[in-house]
Ligand code: GLV
Ligand code: MN
């Protein structure tokens with residue numbers, strides 16, 4: 571394997587990892603499933619082959635350490651979970667790139683250690699939250715909170731962790747000693763079309779949108795669709811409609827590509843043709859580069875929801891599942907990366923991220939930076955997701971150059 575070039579190795583590894591999926595269509599690798607365990611097992615082998623000492627943590631992340639001379643660490647990572655029927659690159663490509671970077675240096679001793687991390691549950695698809703490992707590593711998640719996150723079968727994140735052989739009660743032991751971390755870097759696919767349209771192989775991220783996520787329950791009453799007059803209904807779906815449209819309108823009115831609102835889940839019960847909808851479960855995901863805008867959109871949506879619930883005789887309850895403020899990437903790290911990009915003679919642009927990343931919560935506590943690799947046609951969170959191995963390889967070279975410059 572040692573004479574294989576980086577791009578070819580990345581291609582092969584990503585193609586092998588894509589097979590750890592619960593669906594034939596695209597990649598479905600949800601946290602604490604057998605597919606997740608199989609992917610981790612494969613990553614563990616890759617890390618060890620690359621010369622890293624590996625260790626899991628209680629959040630389900632995998633770490634690979636290349637011991638350096640001092641006690642300080644530079645961390646590189648991304649997530650290994652996916653959305654439902656997602657692609658073969660989102661998250662996992664950044665883990666594979668991190669391993670390539672470490673492989674280049676091993677067994678050489680840098681002035682600081684390199685820690686490569688495969689984070690778990692960044693997407694929040696199974697339990698509704700997200701950033702599980704990154705928050706645990708930052709010491710921002712307590713074991714009790716894991717009971718509040720449940721999947722559609724009612725299994726809590728806490729229970730799923732136990733079921734998968736982890737010890738959720740020991741979550742706090744996963745926390746990093748933040749004083750020892752000199753920086754964090756995440757390589758990720760852009761998931762939008764800006765680099766692809768501009769034919770640029772690399773993006774340097776300026777900042778990441780802040781996000782808020784909610785779980786919403788509207789409860790009305792099941793009644794006969796033929797015999798119940800329109801005035802006597804408590805139709806939960808009709809009550810949900812103005813809220814769904816408001817999410818679209820409130821975000822569109824801002825006229826900024828970085829302000830978005832999505833109702834991604836709408837589960838109607840009993841969900842039959844001749845019964846008035848008794849209840850609706852919705853999710854809301856709102857993002858903006860400005861916290862005030864994000865919060866204003868959220869407020870507009872919930873005002874309409876309250877009004878509509880009253881008009882339709884519904885009960886409403888909601889839970890906020892995630893709230894992360896927008897962040898800027900660290901200017902010092904960005905400058906180091908700019909320098910390395912120039913030295914490697916790579917054309918690039920600086921751009922903001924509309925997608926969430928582990929670098930989002932991390933950048934609030936540690937110097938963090940991100941590099942983007944183009945996504946074909948800007949497609950992501952779908953099976954069509956595609957990026958070129960040579961673009962990942964170029965990003966890897968840039969980071970190697972940055973670390974070499976830093977070490978000299
Ligand atoms: C994660 O991919 C997100 O932006 O939702
Ligand atoms: Mn994603």
Ligand code: MN
Pocket residue numbers: 649660661692758926927
């Ligand atoms: Mn991702």
